[in-house]
Amino acid sequence: GDSVTQMEGPVTLSEEAFLTINCTYTATGYPSLFWYVQYPGEGLQLLLKATKADDKGSNKGFEATYRKETTSFHLEKGSVQVSDSAVYFCALRLNNNDMRFGAGTRLTVKP
Amino acid sequence: KAGVTQTPRYLIKTRGQQVTLSCSPISGHRSVSWYQQTPGQGLQFLFEYFSETQRNKGNFPGRFSGRQFSNSRSEMNVSTLELGDSALYLCASSYTGTGQAEQYFGPGTRLTVT
Numbered sequence: 001g002d003s004v005t006q007m008e009g010p011v012t013l014s015e016e017a018f019l020t021i022n023c024t025y026t027a028t029g030y031p032s033l034f035w036y037v038q039y040p041g042e043g044l045q046l047l048l049k050a051t052k053a054d055d056k057g058s059n060k061g062f063e064a065t066y067r068k069e070t071t072s073f074h075l076e077k078g079s080v081q082v083s084d085s086a087v088y089f090c091a092l093r094l095n096n097n098d099m100r101f102g103a104g105t106r107l108t109v110k111p
Numbered sequence: 112k113a114g115v116t117q118t119p120r121y122l123i124k125t126r127g128q129q130v131t132l133s134c135s136p137i138s139g140h141r142s143v144s145w146y147q148q149t150p151g152q153g154l155q156f157l158f159e160y161f162s163e164t165q166r167n168k169g170n171f172p173g174r175f176s177g178r179q180f181s182n183s184r185s186e187m188n189v190s191t192l193e194l195g196d197s198a199l200y201l202c203a204s205s206y207t208g209t210g211q212a213e214q215y216f217g218p219g220t221r222l223t224v225t
Contacts, residue, residue, distance in 0.1 A: 046214070
């Protein structure tokens with residue numbers, strides 16, 4: 001069935017390091033893809049999205065490109081900050097509005 | 112514009128009881144979805160309501176039910192609570208309810224079943 005697989009965490013980086021969190025998906029149709037971020041004690045916040053192949057979503061220095069040929073939507077940031085420490089979820093949304101989330105990747109950025 | 116609100120934020124119940132959680136979507140949003148988040152299972156889709164009709168349902172037992180009112184506010188009910196129902200319950204709203212529409216999440220209701 002339709003699903004999302006993202007790299008297991010936790011991921012620990014030093015401030016200003018480069019970040020990549022891998023995400024691949026399986027879907028029968030043409031899903032929209034999302035990255036959400038969850039800070040401690042809070043709900044999910046939309047970080048970025050892409051709705052069709054080759055679209056690039058970007059926000060707050062984070063980027064992800066919808067790659068249909070590799071069914072991937074990897075999250076990247078060139079220089080992470082301590083404030084980026086959170087749990088990141090990759091998700092896909094089918095046309096019937098069913099949304100599937102990855103397991104989440106916990107990122108810790110140390111000063 | 113006010114965000115998605117959920118009440119209550121925290122709840123403690125005992126096994127066998129029932130519970131009702133409430134979600135108020137962003138003004139103008141007609142789609143409301145509910146999710147269960149647990150450390151073991153992650154985020155799992157419960158159901159989605161659009162214009163007072165349940166449009167999609169995840170793989171949860173019938174003890175989990177919901178409804179949506181004409182003002183788009185939604186409630187979720189869990190009957191005969193089990194210890195395994197302890198979780199963060201998240202509500203999300205979107206405007207059109209289509210696949211491309213962004214979902215905006217509330218802060219969640221933390222349910223503890225003892």
